[in-house]
Amino acid sequence: MVIVMPESGQQPVTHSHTSTVQWKSFEIRMRQRRAERCRLRAEVELEAGFPEDARASLEEARRLGAEHPGVDELSARIASALAAPPPRGPRRRAYLLGSLAAAALLAAGSTLFLSSGQPRQEDALEASAAGHEASAVVERPQRAGVAVKQELVTARVVASDPPAAAATVTDAAPPRAASSEPSSPPRSAPAPARENAPSAAAVVPPPPREVAAPAAASAKP
Numbered sequence: 001m002v003i004v005m006p007e008s009g010q011q012p013v014t015h016s017h018t019s020t021v022q023w024k025s026f027e028i029r030m031r032q033r034r035a036e037r038c039r040l041r042a043e044v045e046l047e048a049g050f051p052e053d054a055r056a057s058l059e060e061a062r063r064l065g066a067e068h069p070g071v072d073e074l075s076a077r078i079a080s081a082l083a084a085p086p087p088r089g090p091r092r093r094a095y096l097l098g099s100l101a102a103a104a105l106l107a108a109g110s111t112l113f114l115s116s117g118q119p120r121q122e123d124a125l126e127a128s129a130a131g132h133e134a135s136a137v138v139e140r141p142q143r144a145g146v147a148v149k150q151e152l153v154t155a156r157v158v159a160s161d162p163p164a165a166a167a168t169v170t171d172a173a174p175p176r177a178a179s180s181e182p183s184s185p186p187r188s189a190p191a192p193a194r195e196n197a198p199s200a201a202a203v204v205p206p207p208p209r210e211v212a213a214p215a216a217a218s219a220k221p
Contacts, residue, residue, distance in 0.1 A: 035064035
């Protein structure tokens with residue numbers, strides 16, 4: 001700002017720097033640069049697939065007073081892009097294909113799981129039923145020790161009668177395998193001993209003794 005000192009009795013005159021010719025030329029240059037940047041931004045937005053943003057940038061360039069030959073051509077391209085239907089992008093198509101594939105896999109997995117679970121339950125029921133039948137059919141085996149104890153008890157009971165005991169033991173013994181050697185003759189069981197048998201001397205009674213009469217009894221009449 002330049003201040004000019006007037007003569008006495010007059011007010012000072014002020015001159016603004018924006019009123020100069022140099023400043024006006026600078027402002028014009030800045031507006032042109034800004035309009036050029038808006039035009040370039042509109043082209044980039046149109047190529048990227050955003051015609052609405054490109055139209056807004058081109059309108060701003062026109063307000064700034066851009067006198068470029070490519071402005072009219074760019075405006076025609078923006079108008080044709082807005083009139084045409086929006087194309088399907090590759091991202092949307094890939095998203096649709098991925099969602100369809102995931103749904104198909106989920107349906108196949110659920111079907112396979114349900115079909116494989118039913119035979120397993122049937123096999124488990126059949127196995128449990130077969131196990132119950134097998135446990136009902138199988139009998140408990142007899143132990144060898146029980147039979148031996150029974151034979152010993154039988155032998156003890158008949159020990160008082162030797163012939164009967166011998167016959168019982170002979171009957172209870174298992175049959176032997178046939179051999180070529182001649183069998184030995186059976187042993188005869190000893191006769192049972194008579195307990196407290198009376199002797200011949202004890203059977204004959206002793207003779208009676210003679211008693212002598214007293215002498216006094218014979219002297220009486």
